[in-house]
Amino acid sequence: MSVRHISLRSDNMKPILEVKNMTMDFGGLRAIDSVDLSIEKGQIVALIGPNGAGKTTFFNCITGIYTPTSGDIYISPNGESDKQERINGLKPNIVTRKGLARTFQNIRLFTSMTVLENVMIGCHAVTKVGIMGAIFRGIKTKTEERFIVEKSYSILEKIGLAKYVDELAVNLPYGAQRRLEIARALATNPFLLLLDEPAAGMNPQETMELDELILRIRNTEGISILLIEHDMKLVMSLSEKIYVVDYGRKIAEGTPEEIRHNSVVIKAYLGEEIGEECDA
Amino acid sequence: MTAKHEIRKSIIASIWFMFLTFPIMVIKVNTVTNTIEWRWYNMALVGIGIFFLSMLWRYLLKKKEEGGKKEKKAGLSLIQRLLQEKQFALPGMVIIAVITIIFPHIFSMYQTNIMISALIFVMLGLGLNIVIGLAGLLVLGYAAFFAVGAYAYALLNLHYGVGFWIALPIGGILAALFGILLGYPVLRLRGDYLAIVTLGFGEIIRLVLENWNEFSFGPSGIKNIPKPGFFGIELSMQATTIYIFYIVVLLVVFTIFVINRLKNSRIGRAWTALKDDEIASQAMGIDKAKTKLRAFALGSTWAGMAGVVFAAKTTFINPASFTLWESVIILCTVVLGGMGSIAGVIAGALLLILLPEYMRDFGEFRMITFGAVLILMMIFRPGGMIEDVRKTYKFEK
Amino acid sequence: MDFEYFTQLFFGGLTRGSIYALIALGYTMVYGIIELINFAHGEIYMIGAFTGLIISSVLTMMGMPTLAVIILAGMAAIIYSCAYGYTMEKIAYKPLRNAPRLSALISAIGMSLFLQNYVLLAQTSDFLPFPSLVPEFKFWEPYSHILTTPELMILSTTVFVMILLTFLIKFTKIGKAMRATSQDKIMASLLGINVDQVISATFVVGSATAAIGGILIASHIGQINFYMGFIAGIKAFVAAVLGGIGSIPGAVLGSFVLGWTESFFTGYISSDYEDVFAFIFLVVILIFRPSGILGRSQTQKV
Structure with missing residues (x-):
């Protein structure tokens, strides 16, 4: 366990993502009700809760797809306290450029593109050739193109998808598609990766590989991770901190050990299921 | 059996279209002289035409459905391959260029x-x-x-x-x-x-x-x-x-x-x-x-x-x-x-x-x-x- | 301000709006169910008018009494429009139900082009005079300087059709199936609703109202040609979008709003830019309130 959980926290550092008192209303429906959350540099944090608890909405608020009704979202890419920045209401593409990358619960790959091209799109955020550059294709453009292709390929190698490079993304097996989403997100050079149910629909073998992959991303790239997941085994083994939401409210937060024995959480999940699964 | 079935379908389609096109294709009213021109030959044309077209239509639709099940990115067509092959593309372009240049003169x-x-x-x-x-x-x-x-x-x-x-x-x-x-x-x-x-x-x-x-x-x-x-x-x-x-x-x-x-x-x-x-x-x-x-x-x-x-x-x-x-x-x-x-x-x-x-x-x-x-x-x-x-x-x- | 002129414009707008409403219903119903802008819908309206004209001329020449001619020609127009609407869906849209939306839309444009030119080639490119089917009512004479008899006829027919349609959608089995399908096609089909049939029915009902609109306007204006469906179709579409596409009361409300604005605009300001006005209206609504007056705004599910 101790190898898995490393804490890089020191006292004068700010969390890289700090959500304060965030609320999101849809008409009369309160999907998220004053939720706080913070992630330290290098942490793996999980956001769990029953279906419809507002987890994906939470992601959408952070990544700019929705603008929260109230509350604040701050980021601080290196955890330096003087460089905190509020990102509420920024457009999704700007949020991505600031270093928050995400995957989607219902896989959203670019279906007409190959695996490599999907990752190349991820590089869009970190490159900048425009119309004129594209038309004249000077040295700068050529270098950038080469950089994009090479970077994308090396990410695919790291994620273990190199053998599929020129396949159409839609022709990949399901588990590989989920990993491709992660690869694509990594190409944007994030400091925080938001994974929305990355293990959904995977078999135990694939889930195990995913567990290992997520750890590797954190350990070698130093990218922090926030994940939504229903697979409790994965959540418990990976995360250093767990937030539990239900009906849009945060009902608990703590280490996996604390969450495992939290009676409110167990109740929210309707009974003993969670306890059993974790003991197994 | 299936042939009979297909023919029946085509006959139904052709009758339907004869009915459908009847007022517009067959009747032509001259509002000035107050006479009507009945163009029955159009109805015959529609009937015969639709009979064969509907067969073709169903055949193509069926073929498309079968094709859709196959993996995407199947074979490229002849033209696509020609465009991609360097040894054809280059001479091809030269020929097109020459034709274009002399076009207005010939x-x-x-x-x-x-x-x-x-x-x-x-x-x-x-x-x-x-x-x-x-x-x-x-x-x-x-x-x-x-x-x-x-x-x-x-x-x-x-x-x-x-x-x-x-x-x-x-x-x-x-x-x-x-x-x-x-x-x-x-x-x-x-x-x-x-x-x-x-x-x-x-x-x-x-x-x-x-x-x-x-x-x-x-x-x-x-x-x-x-x-x-x-x-x-x-x-x-x-x-x-x-x-x-x-x-x-x-x-x-x-x-x-x-x-x-x-x-x-x-x-x-x-x-x-x-x-x-x-x-x-x-x-x-x-x-x-x-x-x-x-x-x-x-x-x-x-x-x-x-x-x-x-x-x-x-x-x-x-x-x-x-x-x-x-x-x-x-x-x-x-x-x-x-x-x-x-x-x-x-x-x-x-x-x-x-x-x-x-x-x-x-x-x-x-x-x-x-x-x-x-x-x-x-x-x-x-x-x-x-x-x-x-x-x-x-x-x- | 001249009050009589104002009331004339008011009722003129109301009549215009009624016609738009009859066509807009088809757009909005089809959109509500398969999310397709049925570009060729205006052509159905044109075919309704043509069929009405052809059949009524034939019957008149055969010496039938006026009332019988009106009823028979009207019925023929409705039946034929429905048949065209039904066939159109089967040919141009059904094979594309799972294709990208752009494909279905291009197919719809193709259908519109095809039907226009079909009528152009089989009939004529000229304007045809359309007989005024509506007799002058004696009892209405004192009021006819404000609201002419044909206008009265259009208004009352529209109201009647609306009531009928509301009844159809609220209380009949097919109406319930339509509402269910428009909310969730897959769920509806799982519950035993034949989605194909519902879609066909939607096209048929929409075509019927368009045909009624076609005959009414043709006999009101007095002439028709193959191109009449296009501009009327676009305007009805504007009305449907204005009211909130997919919403039936929205389409009616939007139609009246468009009818009045056009009527007052041309009456008080200028008639040169009558058609430009509808388009500007469309652009402005789509920019500021794309969901329309009564439409719900749709947030895409992520």
Whole structure:
């Protein structure tokens, strides 16, 4: 366990993502009700809760797809306290450029593109050739193109998808598609990766590989991770901190050990299921 | 058994269509002389025609369904392979270049003029292809930008004596500005709304040109627009035509060059991504509005330049040259040729413009055929005649 | 301000709006169910008018009494429009149900082009005079300077059709199936609703109202040609979008709003830009309130 959980926290550092008192209303429906959350540099944090608890909405608020009704979202890419920045209401593409990358619960790959091209799109955020550059294709453009292709390929190698490079993304097996989403997100050079149910629909073998992959991303790239997941085994083994939401409210937060024995959480999940699964 | 079944289906279809087309195809009322003409032969024609067409229809639909089950990215067609093979592509291009260069010298001026019109439509098709084929935005008022270019040259020349070569970029830029002006507010809209709004915009431009006499001289249009100058030398009628021909050819080559570059670039990939999934694209850092607007502006630029060339070629323009039907024809060239495919759009434009010119009898059936082509292409070959093949990227392992 | 002129414009707008409403219903119903802008819907309206004219001329020449001619020609127009609507869906849209929306829309444009030119080739490109089918009512004479008899006829027919349609959608089995399908096609089909049939029915009902609109306007204006469906179709579409596409009361409300604005605009300001006005209206609505007056705004599910 101790190898898995490393804490890089020191006292004068700010969390890289700090959500304060965030609320999101849809008409009369309160999907998220004053939720706080913070992630330290290098942490793996999980956001769990029953279906419809507002987890994906939470992601959408952070990544700019929705603008929260109230509350604040701050980021601080290196955890330096003087460089905190509020990102509420920024457009999704700007949020991505600031270093928050995400995957989607219902896989959203670019279906007409190959695996490599999907990752190349991820590089869009970190490159900048425009119309004129594209038309004249000077040295700068050529270098950038080469950089994009090479970077994308090396990410695919790291994620273990190199053998599929020129396949159409839609022709990949399901588990590989989920990993491709992660690869694509990594190409944007994030400091925080938001994974929305990355293990959904995977078999135990694939889930195990995913567990290992997520750890590797954190350990070698130093990218922090926030994940939504229903697979409790994965959540418990990976995360250093767990937030539990239900009906849009945060009902608990703590280490996996604390969450495992939290009676409110167990109740929210309707009974003993969670306890059993974790003991197994 | 199945044959009997098929024949029965076809008979039902043919009876249904005979019923359906009865009042419009068979009866013709002359309201002046108060007589009725009964055209029963039309009913027979429909009956027999539909019998066979419905068989063909069901056969093709079945084939399409079977084809759909197969893995995507099957074999490339002959033309696609020819285009990709270096040893064929290069000599092929040389041949095309030679034919193009000698074309106006071996064919009559009449033929050359038709070819110029066709090439203007190639330019328009390629321009619209940026918007529809690459960025996936259905624009139905494309002729409006064409009009902007044409009127820009005509009016600038009339009032300020601006020449062709200066008007060419101005026309392009002006059309691009119109594109941005329209695009900025409407690009947030979903695809089908965008189609209608651009259609509306096209009609607005045409109606304004028709009604605002002080500005555009209304339906009577603008006459005596000068042809492009050649370093101040007076050219004969024939020489001017040849000159314009070469100008259009150069512009087409330039267009192909630019689109080819754009297609395989960061911008081009962003367009494809937006076409596939807007939300995922934004999550990858693509600025939706800006990227779409770029496609819009670029597409309009080409329409504007084509407009300038058109005005210089015909020396007379009026709003009737920029109706919705021009927009639809351009759309047809893109859809028939293959959305996104440069070779396809060129082939589509040449076919759609040249064929009716050389088959005069076919003339009146032109629009109805276009309509049928749009439907049939969408159902049976949505990728067009020459389907777009995307570049595969090379990398060092 | 001249009050009589105002009331004339008011009722003129109301009549216009009624016609738009009859066509807009088809757009909005089809959109509500398969999310397709049925570009060729205006053509159905045109075919309705043509069929009405042809059949009524034939019957008149055969010496039938006026009332019988009106009823028979009207029925023929409705039946034929429905048949065309039904066939159109089967040919141009059904094979594309799982294709990208752009494909279906292009197919719809093709259908519109095809039908226009079909009528152009089989009939004529000229304007045809359309007999005024509506007799002058004696009892209405004192009021006819404000609201003419044909206008009255159009208004009352529209109201009647609306009531009928509301009844159809609220209380009949097919109406319930339509509402279910428009909310969730897959769920509806799982519950045993034949989605294909519902879609066909939607096209048929929409075509019927368009045909009624076609005959009414043709006999009001007095002439028709193959191109009449296009501009009317676009305007009805504007009305449907204005009211909130997919919403039936929205389509009606939007139609009246468009009818009045056009009527007052042309009456008080200028008639040169009558058609431009509808388009500007469309652009403005789509920019500021794309969901329309009564439409719900749709947030895409992520």
